[in-house]
Amino acid sequence: MRTRVHEFSWPDRVVIGAIGLPGARTFYLQVRAGKQVVSIALEKQQSALLAEKIDEILDQLITVESNPFSIPTGTPIELVDNDPLEAVQEQFRTGAMSLGWDPTTAQIVIEAHPITDDDSDADADADADDYDELLHVDGANEPEMLRVRMPVGSARAFAKRAREIVGAGRPMCPLCGYPVDADGHICTLPEV
DSSP: OEEEEOOOOOEEEEEEEEESSTTTTEEEEEEEEEEEEEEEEOOOOHHHHHHHHHHHHHHHHHHHTTTTOOOSSOOOGOOOOOOOOSSSOOEEEEEEEEEETTTTTTEEEEEEEEEEOOHHHHHHOHHHHHHHHHSTTTTTTOOOEEEEEEHHHHHHHHHHHHHEEEEEEEEBOOOTBBBOOTBBBBOOOOOO
């Protein structure tokens, strides 16, 4: 079975956003090119790590002699995107992700794959014909992935926004370091 690839080589917009109240937010990586919009759900930690690793790659590339890729040290002001997410239709929930650098186009490359469902035992009882029908109904169970290529300035802006979205969650308790919920917090201080 072939994998359906949602590929964006020069997207108009690539952002991390969140829907919901702090403590109950769902994070999305949303990409738009023209009228095509793809939104994939991911964990808060995945969002934070993605921003961190993008900045690490770009910072490392700056150290290359004479910076042949014109990597910005900060976020270009004209690329800052503080707009909300567009209408979200979740394509899939992200499992594995990979991050890379394409020197031929001077772009950061993100690949995201859905969480795999290892619960194939339930389907083992179905006969082969039924199983084939289940896999091919309207492409609903077709394996898919997202591949996004971002120029360096857009990648800096993406990382900045992702850090801000992740940081806009629940405040941390200064005593115990755990998040403070809106409905209260029982601080469990470590014993001394």
